[in-house]
Amino acid sequence: VDTLVTIGEFSRMTYLTVKALRHYHDVGLLEPIDVDPSSGYRRYSTDQVAAAQAIRRFRDLDMPIDQIRAVLEASDGATRNQAILQHLEYMQQQLERTQLTVASLQALLEHAPTTASIEYRSITPTRSLAIRDTVRFDAADAWCTEVFAELHDAIKRARGAASGPDGALYFNDFFERGEGEVIAFVPVDGDAMQSGRAERYEIAATNVAVMIHDGPFGDLDQTYGALGTIVAERNVGAAGPIREHYVDDERTEVCWPVTVSQT
Amino acid sequence: VDTLVTIGEFSRMTYLTVKALRHYHDVGLLEPIDVDPSSGYRRYSTDQVAAAQAIRRFRDLDMPIDQIRAVLEASDGATRNQAILQHLEYMQQQLERTQLTVASLQALLEHAPTTASIEYRSITPTRSLAIRDTVRFDAADAWCTEVFAELHDAIKRARGAASGPDGALYFNDFFERGEGEVIAFVPVDGDAMQSGRAERYEIAATNVAVMIHDGPFGDLDQTYGALGTIVAERNVGAAGPIREHYVDDERTEVCWPVTVSQT
DNA sequence: TTGCTCCTCACGTCACGTGAGGTGGC
């Protein structure tokens, strides 16, 4: 025995605007129980209040409509709760990321960035086990964590050993379009040990200018800015991907391609 | 002695995509130092790297472009830092709000909402001191805090006293369009005591169904849903604004207009 | 000379909001 209400009443009961309700109808997120064929008047059931309120809460958390639909359509309750809890976790991570950004912005506003020094280096060809993929800029962190685990796993299973620090090549589209090729590699000397996505790959030799980034990973842009500025000022820039070496938890070497090795 | 770089190089130095840089040029947020008149090629100065990185960080925090422009254009450093710190505070509040929402969503998922009881009441005309305004739904909290302080201040200055709990009328557009008239009032018997925005106002009599909301303010929607559902089921709804009484810090009376008082 | 970088439209996306102009229901 459900009661039908107009869109206006339903709006007051759910804190959703009339425009939003019509939009959710259009995109099939929340369909009125009945639509009058002649007038087009929407009728909502009081049974839909809970769903509507859930939608509003999820939208308050900026969950995309498609995801909300997926959550609501998950017929079995367990799957549904899973999906919800997953998004809550994601939100928590977002919160932490935002807090980090706020903190680092505050730090930047207080002290001027330290001027680090650079070094020119000729890197010889690097034999490695690598995974390559097209990666979105903002998904890069998660991708790296995943593939480096995979690479080290493959090496361990083949009883091999890394002959240098982890590294990655970032091609220009990765920065300039926000999505592009990335090659994550672990230097190895041993024989074939490909498995899954991991394959043998010899990284070509390059000349680079190197600056060591020492500090929080979120501030890597500072090092890019400083290093890029120096390379531009000295007019030694060259084509090619930017290379990073993850020396240890604290330090990352950023390698910017240059024309020739100099003093 | 600044060095000029292409849009691509600048992109790599700042982590801003080429598309974003062109957009910021279009809207005047970050103008290249030089644009070749024949080819249209943009040239950025390495001196602009810091500004570009600041822009990216602010955008990561979803600061609107207009606000970023205001911050960057604030010529004097003090004003500028003020504006930035203000936004950081705002972000912190956002964070807290989001955390509250996440928490209350989790709570909702665990226990079913308590079914509260309602009461019919005939409210007689209420003499009051009131402030009325057009208010956005999401700005209502802040607005209320502000105007109730103002109202109590006016009453105190006139050596008057409230004759009942604070209350407010929310007209339909406030919910249905997300922006509408709100009248915040404090019941008073004394004489004229208007000052500033505060004016004498007699609230008309109404018949209402009342449900007491007891719990966090962020869950008020639950009470609206429950109360609205009952009113709809009993088919006693009437036109008019929704009225709230802020009995104490814990409890709010939600008053839904109905046709006649019933048992 | 060949690619690659860079350019400008024009349109798409996401989740609605903003009117305009018109009709239905109590």
Add this chain to the structure above:
DNA sequence: TTGCTCCTCACGTCACGTGAGGTGGC
């Protein structure tokens, strides 16, 4: 019968992203 509610386009907003089609620079 009068307002008020509700309706449907069509377009705007915000911050870019997505091609298409074309040109400039090393």
